[in-house]
Amino acid sequence: MAQADVWQTPLIYLKGVGPRRAEVLQSELKISTFEELLEHFPRRYLDYAHITPISQARLDQEAVFRGRLGPFQVRPIAGERRAILTTTLYDGQAWMQLIWYQGWEWVRQKFSAGQEVLAIGRPTYKKRTLQLSHPDLILLTDGRLPQDFLRVYPLYPLTEKLRQAGLDNKRFRMLFEELYRLTHFQKEDPIPESIRAQYGLLSLSEALRALHLPTSVEEAEKARYRFKFQEFFLLQVLLIRRKHFLKTQYTAPSFTQAGPLVSEFYEKHLPFPLTEAQKRVIREIRRDMALSVPMNRLIQGDVGSGKTIVALFAALIAMGNGYQVALMTPTEVLAEQHARSFRRWLSPLGIGVGLLLGSTPLAQKRRLITKLATGELSCVIGTHALFQKGVHYHRLGLTIIDEQHKFGVKQRAALWEKAHPYRPHNLLLTATPIPRTLALSVYGDVDVSIIDELPPGRQPVKTYIRTEAQRREVWNLLQAELQKGRQGYVIYPLVEESEKTDLKAVEEGFELLRKTFPAYSIGMVHGRMSSERKEREMNLFKLGQTQILVATTVVEVGVDVPNATVLIVEHAERFGLSQLHQLRGRVGRGAYPSYAIFMAQTDLSEAALNRLQALAQYNDGFRIAEIDLKLRGPGDFLGTKQSGLPDFKIADIIEDQAILRQARQAAEELIAHDPTLVLYPTLQSYLSRYVEKYSLELFTA
Ligand code: ADP
Ligand code: MG
Numbered sequence: 001m002a003q004a005d006v007w008q009t010p011l012i013y014l015k016g017v018g019p020r021r022a023e024v025l026q027s028e029l030k031i032s033t034f035e036e037l038l039e040h041f042p043r044r045y046l047d048y049a050h051i052t053p054i055s056q057a058r059l060d061q062e063a064v065f066r067g068r069l070g071p072f073q074v075r076p077i078a079g080e081r082r083a084i085l086t087t088t089l090y091d092g093q094a095w096m097q098l099i100w101y102q103g104w105e106w107v108r109q110k111f112s113a114g115q116e117v118l119a120i121g122r123p124t125y126k127k128r129t130l131q132l133s134h135p136d137l138i139l140l141t142d143g144r145l146p147q148d149f150l151r152v153y154p155l156y157p158l159t160e161k162l163r164q165a166g167l168d169n170k171r172f173r174m175l176f177e178e179l180y181r182l183t184h185f186q187k188e189d190p191i192p193e194s195i196r197a198q199y200g201l202l203s204l205s206e207a208l209r210a211l212h213l214p215t216s217v218e219e220a221e222k223a224r225y226r227f228k229f230q231e232f233f234l235l236q237v238l239l240i241r242r243k244h245f246l247k248t249q250y251t252a253p254s255f256t257q258a259g260p261l262v263s264e265f266y267e268k269h270l271p272f273p274l275t276e277a278q279k280r281v282i283r284e285i286r287r288d289m290a291l292s293v294p295m296n297r298l299i300q301g302d303v304g305s306g307k308t309i310v311a312l313f314a315a316l317i318a319m320g321n322g323y324q325v326a327l328m329t330p331t332e333v334l335a336e337q338h339a340r341s342f343r344r345w346l347s348p349l350g351i352g353v354g355l356l357l358g359s360t361p362l363a364q365k366r367r368l369i370t371k372l373a374t375g376e377l378s379c380v381i382g383t384h385a386l387f388q389k390g391v392h393y394h395r396l397g398l399t400i401i402d403e404q405h406k407f408g409v410k411q412r413a414a415l416w417e418k419a420h421p422y423r424p425h426n427l428l429l430t431a432t433p434i435p436r437t438l439a440l441s442v443y444g445d446v447d448v449s450i451i452d453e454l455p456p457g458r459q460p461v462k463t464y465i466r467t468e469a470q471r472r473e474v475w476n477l478l479q480a481e482l483q484k485g486r487q488g489y490v491i492y493p494l495v496e497e498s499e500k501t502d503l504k505a506v507e508e509g510f511e512l513l514r515k516t517f518p519a520y521s522i523g524m525v526h527g528r529m530s531s532e533r534k535e536r537e538m539n540l541f542k543l544g545q546t547q548i549l550v551a552t553t554v555v556e557v558g559v560d561v562p563n564a565t566v567l568i569v570e571h572a573e574r575f576g577l578s579q580l581h582q583l584r585g586r587v588g589r590g591a592y593p594s595y596a597i598f599m600a601q602t603d604l605s606e607a608a609l610n611r612l613q614a615l616a617q618y619n620d621g622f623r624i625a626e627i628d629l630k631l632r633g634p635g636d637f638l639g640t641k642q643s644g645l646p647d648f649k650i651a652d653i654i655e656d657q658a659i660l661r662q663a664r665q666a667a668e669e670l671i672a673h674d675p676t677l678v679l680y681p682t683l684q685s686y687l688s689r690y691v692e693k694y695s696l697e698l699f700t701a
Contacts, residue, residue: 324393333535
């Protein structure tokens with residue numbers, strides 16, 4: 001039988017696994033083959049040589065304790081069917097309580113008072129008592145571990161159902177011993193040998209043995225290191241290979257000269273001196289566009305960092321070389337806003353700008369489309385309308401996509417297709433900063449530029465964290481600004497567009513504001529409205545016809561109303577920090593001093609309050625993103641749906657940044673010398689499995 005087939009053997013063929021256990025392994029852990037069992041990682045290792053005296057227990061630090069069990073007590077919980085099981089552990093000097101809140105039948109069956117055990121867990125303090133809740137217990141006989149017990153013992157993540165089926169740590173250990181006897185863990189390694197040698201990694205077989213049957217904790221750590229590396233490496237190879245193919249398979253028009261428009265604009269019409277960061281990014285774009293390899297560059301820059309004029313320079317290069325430019329935005333408001341800026345900047349050069357929206361009247365749309373097809377129009381700005389079926393371009397040389405994460409891979413690709421047989425150069429813009437290491441995984445297949453400097457003279461938004469008790473003061477501030485002729489936003493959280501209670505909060509907020517500020521007109525936008533209605537409400541606010549806009553986070557995306565100086569966010573604790581920072585960017589866009597007030601619940605925990613204080617403390621989106629990422633983890637930070645990140649099983653994208661960098665470097669070297677990976681069939685098969693497993697939608701099409 002071929003090697004690979006052995007690993008696909010159903011677990012029922014492993015000694016120690018019967019039909020019942022096979023079923024529980026499948027339902028609890030989604031494990032059904034030899035191979036999947038191997039990939040079940042221990043959550044930690046117990047080194048029973050390191051026993052902590054109970055008197056030296058440290059709170060929240062997992063440790064091994066050794067002592068005798070006291071009598072067991074079952075206490076019912078009032079009003080519930082389940083009961084609590086408690087006992088004590090005494091080590092001759094001190095004692096602690098052991099407690100199980102549910103599913104403790106197995107404890108009662110296996111253990112009794114007076115027995116000597118090892119108890120492993122994380123001590124906590126409750127009601128002045130040192131406690132271990134749901135500890136792992138290992139029975140000692142005559143003060144010794146069971147005979148077959150190694151000094152280093154892997155502890156697997158276990159559930160109650162697994163335990164009830166007899167699948168405890170000891171059983172897992174036996175299963176791995178049996179599996180080792182059958183296979184010696186001989187499995188082809190996806191990581192090429194040269195890379196293993198260079199980065200000091202155990203081979204797959206060695207690592208599997210050290211992982212499941214370790215002889216020391218150090219060895220087990222080396223195995224874990226290797227698997228972390230492997231997880232990062234697989235993703236990085238995919239991303240870098242993608243990037244490589246994009247650059248070699250497609251051709252873009254190469255603009256070896258910046259063209260006449262750049263110098264004319266720069267010398268005669270530049271509205272303000274560029275920041276150093278803007279100049280640097282423009283140079284990077286200029287270099288990319290000189291090549292016949294399609295540019296695929298993402299500009300990350302905080303709100304207000306001036307990405308639009310950077311995009312304009314890219315447009316000037318393309319147009320100056322006789323090519324067309326399409327700038328796509330997720331909303332019509334944003335498209336109109338960009339059209340205004342581009343028209344202001346391009347009219348002195350005698351260049352017209354078309355605006356193509358879903359709502360553009362048909363006759364006008366037709367005229368625009370004709371002009372694009374003939375090449376009479378060289379710059380068009382719009383929404384999804386830009387890549388609709390009937391739209392053809394004469395010579396599309398550059399696409400710019402603002403708030404790129406609002407578009408799917410297919411939508412971006414649909415626009416790029418319009419340049420056929422070329423690929424256009426692509427510029428992607430985002431105001432959602434992502435910390436660098438995370439960017440390596442999320443945007444691993446594009447080049448990233450960062451505008452990390454705000455234009456001079458910006459007044460930082462004064463930021464306050466307030467509670468309900470200070471409501472009057474908050475309304476007074478809004479009132480004072482309205483009296484000066486300014487405008488304000490009041491934002492309510494809307495976690496799910498479908499959550500009725502959230503919608504109710506917005507509507508009630510709207511009523512409350514109407515009562516509190518009867519002299520002013522108040523608008524409302526939320527995600528349940530039709531997009532036309534949303535646009536209309538936004539425009540009324542933009543034109544100053546409404547003074548207060550009550551909204552959900554739909555206003556997050558790039559609305560520019562320089563006259564708005566107050567932002568009040570209700571229930572700020574329900575938002576991510578990065579999102580709050582984005583919201584804050586809605587004010588402070590004009591010459592006036594501006595205010596952001598984050599309303600927090602009165603009984604907020606100190607940790608939650610500190611989290612919000614970070615906003616009052618920092619104004620830098622990258623800094624805030626880093627804090628946010630640390631606090632919430634990558635899944636919540638990115639929002640699982642759009643993250644494009646697989647769930648790493650063992651690697652931690654924050655803790656293991658150093659390993660990530662190495663894995664990326666290794667992947668780069670590998671793709672540079674064998675982009676098709678013909679020499680690495682094992683790696684290839686791992687990669688295809690990986691893509692399938694995570695249904696990875698990679699960043700570029
Ligand atoms: P964002 O990066 O959020 O898209 P914009 O491009 O809309 O930012 O720029 C925000 C504001 O700052 C605009 O009014 C723009 O004209 C202005 N601006 C951009 N760059 C500079 C600069 N170097 N000096 C002064 N003002 C600038
Ligand atoms: Mg913008």
